Amino acid sequence: MTELLQLTVLIPLYNEDESLPELHDWIVQVVTEHHFTYEILFVDDGSTDDSWTVIEHLAGRNPNVRGIRFNRNYGKTAALQTGFQALRGQVVITMDADLQDSPDEIPDLYRMITAEKYDLVSGWKQKRYDPVTKTLPTKLFNAVSRWISGVQLHDFNCGLKAYQQKVVKTIAPSLYGDMHRNLPIVANWDGFTRIGEKVVQHRARKYGTTKFGLERFVNGFLDVLVIAFVHRFSKRPMHFFGTFGTLSFFVGSVLAIWLIIEKLINIAQGVKFRNVTDNPLFFFGLVAIILGVQLFLAGFLGEMLVRQSLNRSTEQLVAEKVGFLEQKVSA
Structure with a gap:
């Protein structure tokens, strides 16, 4: 019988071997202080560095660590989808592996899901440590996403989010392409309308470089249009x-x-x-x-x-x- 856990911290990653030990230790410190039963689920999206070796080492130290490895790079959406299908926690926290998301946000996100009964809570990086070439397209993407979808969030693209387990199990089969940016929209149109938002800390990248270019915003716009069209007209x-x-x-x-x-x-x-x-x-x-x-x-x-x-x-x-x-x- 599968053990029921309070919390799953799901971390998709690609070439982040330097940050993983520090991120793991930080998460463990937070969840231990709050007495959560938990698992940390790493999904290695075909990394070419030592990320998988690090995950194996962490799993050897901590029985609450699990890992899934892709044989090549499939993208963040595929990593999240696979993780959604494999996780065991009643509350799911997703975060990036680059240490720009703070694990200190986990307790408040967990409380908003369990006590305030939100289906999904999205992080809002109100103050960002990114160049204008990244922040300006992000604001434009968020504005268009709000207008098309009707979901009033400030930051759709924030990787730090919390979900009820039933939400991720429901939306996982319909994910493809680069739809990880639009998960709140997909959830909302699948009937999970209690969507909250929390201002979260955004930290400067400590190791490595970003794995995303400007083309992600073009893909994001197109995916929003596809989701809108399919939702509204697929049956008519x-x-x-x-x-x-x-x-x-x-x-x-x-x-x-x-x-x-x-x-x-x-x-x-x-x-x-x-x-x-x-x-x-x-x-x-x-x-x-x-x-x-x-x-x-x-x-x-x-x-x-x-x-x-x-x-x-x-x-x-x-x-x-x-x-x-x-x-x-x-x-």
């Missing part, structure tokens, strides 16, 4: 494609009708007129009509796929229920 694609398709078809049709009427008026008045195909509006209208038809068909095909998927799910559910009833009757 015609509402998206059909709306824009109808609008495009209507605009194209209006242009075509207007050109035809103009030609008829010119004929009736005996006015010399140029060919319709010489008018640029003709091509704009034609493109709009074709685009509208294509969008509408895309929505129609999407609806067919959704209905087919729902029918399969319903058939499977009915089969499971029938099997359960037959088993119950025979028993």
Whole structure:
């Protein structure tokens, strides 16, 4: 039987061998002072330095340390997803391995989950020790994320977060790409709406260099858009494609009708007129009509796929229920 623990500290990492011993000792000091039953779960995302050797050494010293190792670098989202599926703690604290997140925040984050009954608490690095080339894109990303998602957090990208176990177990199967930046959005749209925020300490990096470049913000924006689209329209694609398709078809049709009427008026008045195909509006209208038809068909095909998927799910559910009833009757 799996032992139930109060706390899991989940740490995804890539080439952080210098910081791991200090981070481990700091976490152990904090959780011991507060008498938590705990585990520290390191997920090594294909490090090429001695990170895994350090984790093995820490696990030898401390039976509460566990490690998962990837054979190559898959990214932070994959590391978190794997850790979410393997952890055993009732409260989950995620933090980065570079010592920029302070383990001293753990007790307050734990209290907000257990006593204040939040589903998720996100850290807010109100004062950051990062260059402007990093802080400015971060503020822009956070503003766009708030606007698109409706989740009012100041710092979506902070790695220091706390979750109820049921939250991470629910969202883990749907994570991919670089969605680790948008976990509060995913959780909120999966029904976990009690999302809190806590101002946390941000410390200057002590060892090594950052593993992320500016491209992460571009990827982050795109992932927010994907999440928003999938959440709002995955079950009703015609509402998206059909709306824009109808609008495009209507605009194209209006242009075509207007050109035809103009030609008829010119004929009736005996006015010399140029060919319709010489008018640029003709091509704009034609493109709009074709685009509208294509969008509408895309929505129609999407609806067919959704209905087919729902029918399969319903058939499977009915089969499971029938099997359960037959088993119950025979028993």
